[in-house]
Amino acid sequence: MGEHKRGARVEKTISQAPPEEAVQTSGSRRRRPTMEDVARVAGVSLATVSRVINGDSRVRADRVTRVHEAVDLLGYRRDLTASNLRRADRLSATIGLIFEDVANPFFAALYRGVEEAAAARGVLPIAGSTDEDPVRERELAHAFCARRVDGLVIAPVERDHSYLVREREAGLALVYVDRPPELFDADVVLIDNAGAARAATEHLIAAGHRRIGFLGERQRIWTARERLVGYRDAHARHGIAFDQTLMRVELGGSDAGAAAARELLGSPDPPTALVAAQNLITIGAVRTLQQLGRQREIALVGIDDLVLADAVAPGLTVVAQDAPAIGRAAAELLFSRLDGEQAPAQRIVIPTRLIKRGSGEIPPSDTGPGSR
Amino acid sequence: MGEHKRGARVEKTISQAPPEEAVQTSGSRRRRPTMEDVARVAGVSLATVSRVINGDSRVRADRVTRVHEAVDLLGYRRDLTASNLRRADRLSATIGLIFEDVANPFFAALYRGVEEAAAARGVLPIAGSTDEDPVRERELAHAFCARRVDGLVIAPVERDHSYLVREREAGLALVYVDRPPELFDADVVLIDNAGAARAATEHLIAAGHRRIGFLGERQRIWTARERLVGYRDAHARHGIAFDQTLMRVELGGSDAGAAAARELLGSPDPPTALVAAQNLITIGAVRTLQQLGRQREIALVGIDDLVLADAVAPGLTVVAQDAPAIGRAAAELLFSRLDGEQAPAQRIVIPTRLIKRGSGEIPPSDTGPGSR
DNA sequence: CTGAAAGCGCTTACAG
DNA sequence: CTGAAAGCGCTTACAG
Numbered sequence A, B: 001m002g003e004h005k006r007g008a009r010v011e012k013t014i015s016q017a018p019p020e021e022a023v024q025t026s027g028s029r030r031r032r033p034t035m036e037d038v039a040r041v042a043g044v045s046l047a048t049v050s051r052v053i054n055g056d057s058r059v060r061a062d063r064v065t066r067v068h069e070a071v072d073l074l075g076y077r078r079d080l081t082a083s084n085l086r087r088a089d090r091l092s093a094t095i096g097l098i099f100e101d102v103a104n105p106f107f108a109a110l111y112r113g114v115e116e117a118a119a120a121r122g123v124l125p126i127a128g129s130t131d132e133d134p135v136r137e138r139e140l141a142h143a144f145c146a147r148r149v150d151g152l153v154i155a156p157v158e159r160d161h162s163y164l165v166r167e168r169e170a171g172l173a174l175v176y177v178d179r180p181p182e183l184f185d186a187d188v189v190l191i192d193n194a195g196a197a198r199a200a201t202e203h204l205i206a207a208g209h210r211r212i213g214f215l216g217e218r219q220r221i222w223t224a225r226e227r228l229v230g231y232r233d234a235h236a237r238h239g240i241a242f243d244q245t246l247m248r249v250e251l252g253g254s255d256a257g258a259a260a261a262r263e264l265l266g267s268p269d270p271p272t273a274l275v276a277a278q279n280l281i282t283i284g285a286v287r288t289l290q291q292l293g294r295q296r297e298i299a300l301v302g303i304d305d306l307v308l309a310d311a312v313a314p315g316l317t318v319v320a321q322d323a324p325a326i327g328r329a330a331a332e333l334l335f336s337r338l339d340g341e342q343a344p345a346q347r348i349v350i351p352t353r354l355i356k357r358g359s360g361e362i363p364p365s366d367t368g369p370g371s372r
Numbered sequence C, D: 001c002t003g004a005a006a007g008c009g010c011t012t013a014c015a016g
Helices: A004-010 A035-042 A046-053 A061-074 A080-086 A105-119 A134-146 A162-169 A193-206 A222-237 A254-265 A279-291 A323-338 B004-010 B035-042 B046-053 B061-074 B080-086 B105-119 B134-146 B162-169 B193-206 B222-237 B254-265 B279-291 B323-338
Strands: A094-099 A124-129 A151-154 A173-177 A187-190 A212-215 A273-276 A299-303 A317-320 A347-349 A353-355 B094-099 B124-129 B151-154 B173-177 B187-190 B212-215 B273-276 B299-303 B317-320 B347-349 B353-355
Touching: A035 A046, A035 A061, A046 A061, A080 B080, A094 A105, A094 A134, A105 A124, A105 A323, A105 B105, A105 B124, A124 A134, A124 B105, A124 B124, A124 B134, A134 A151, A134 A162, A134 B124, A151 A323, A173 A323, A187 A323, A193 A212, A193 A222, A193 A273, A193 A299, A193 A317, A193 A353, A212 A222, A212 A254, A212 A279, A254 A273, A254 A279, A273 A279, A279 A299, B035 B046, B035 B061, B046 B061, B094 B105, B094 B134, B105 B124, B105 B323, B124 B134, B134 B151, B134 B162, B151 B323, B173 B323, B187 B323, B193 B212, B193 B222, B193 B273, B193 B299, B193 B317, B193 B353, B212 B222, B212 B254, B212 B279, B254 B273, B254 B279, B273 B279, B279 B299
Parallel strands: A094 A124, A094 A151, A151 A173, A173 A187, A187 A347, A212 A273, A273 A299, A299 A317, B094 B124, B094 B151, B151 B173, B173 B187, B187 B347, B212 B273, B273 B299, B299 B317
Antiparallel strands: A317 A353, B317 B353
């Protein structure tokens, strides 16, 4: 298959089954009826069929009927890809979604929000997961553009999106979610991450904690950095010295979160409370506290809500974000751009909400030198 | 917009923004470079460009270089929709996913499994949620077909998929997941639902329970019916009379599950254990048990695992299914069909696993006339 | 109101 | 090995 290597340079993610095999795919494939077939059966021209299918009101009523009858008879279904190729607007009624992981509950809910807003317009989303790999992100973006999506909703890993400027100039609508663009002037929908982390931390400070551990994601991720900022900010606001040893970052997933929590709590001068800065990390932290049997002794506030958060004991206090609302807002922004909205790039901030369920309301324990 | 009504009849879900507006979309749109542009810059013919892009090895090396240089210079990106229109295989490298709800953790994980298997082939998934609405299912299927997806992975709501026979004849690969086709002979990947429910129920019987409540989904859903069968089956196998009053079905979501659990436990002759036959229902059951403070008294086994299931107290015993594996298997089956595999329709059963965490190992309490 | 014709951006026989 | 030409299934000026 040496001949595939070169093509791959241009279109890496698109290489599919060897063409020579694909031809003989499914034994006796039946041709789909085309507008031409419909025209023949209805006894009108191809142009008239197209007009009827597209709801052009200038067609005489009896011809409209004839065409519809032929459509039903043949089981004709329009080929949107061909239609799109020739249309003036060149809209494919498809948008691309680039997320860290579609299986993460946050992004799954975001997807749903986008889907709902898009469905109202007859638009369908294609989604892909980057796993925080910038190469994968770029491949996905290219793969989506090759399919001529009308827009991209992207939770960026990569800082440099200059590889998308040409697509934008060609009309691609671009909306960032969860994380802002870094070198681009584009619409974005997100939460106040620093504010959320600050609220989480201040909630613990209000309960009397002075030694609050921080469990954060990889700092290459913007939200992770912002949340750390909010955590530090809360300390500064309350005149509490920031203690580097209470901070664990670069955590990828629940196991890493669990291990980091265990490490922190086993340290010589341990925290009396924890801020878990991402949903999977929170899961890990909860697990560790329970394994140590200290879930009623060490306070915990998570960022981003979880299913069953109200069912653990104590209930899990979180700063919740409204993922479906983020998705809906992003989709609506994207469509407004597609409709020609020329206003400057918008930054929409979806409010978060502190949900007190118990774990965040535990006062500091007297053990350890950290308590006052 | 009266003229849109008729078009809607043929392509309901595709009607997009009024074409007349869409034209003036984004001020000065720059045309994307085409193969023609590349050909001009490289000083070769359009056909040669196409050959190079497609990795045809018969092109002379220096021309290959020239074309690649022109591609880089112009920032050319292939239009896959146009390519697909003309190719012999007519493969779009896109597949459609029709799920109940992409935000449900089970389907989100299934999506991820499909995505991974598809990515290896350069194929991208488009997904839509039906919310168990057969009309929406049909709209989604049509919308996907209009975009000329190569195949459909479908968790069916509708029993009658005869509206897809024409598409199948035209080469559409069809794989069912989670639920089998009812009137169709097609590939399917699922779990042994009756077996899972039987295992859950027998686990409770082994712990000594004789009055086991059942919380099930809407019985229009195949998995819901199967799980009820398994529950009853377990009773029959152990010579326990089936008590209709212990069964609550048609539950849609966690709130309904919570309410039904509360109702059952408050009945004159209540169960000593519960089988929660779906993930959201399990969440509701856990919630109710905790609110009543009876989580250490009433046993509970859920079907399908949940995040934090090990963190609730007692830990949640479940019969877990491997959603990513279901997704991967479905995608691989679909691709094998696309590659020409002609074998009879397959039924792949992905094993489930009982995970004991505490809630399912609670013995029957002595309260109530149901205990022996 | 309608049809013949051009053309969207590609691939693919067909010659050479 | 290469190019001119036909054509995939549509939409859209252009005439009438």
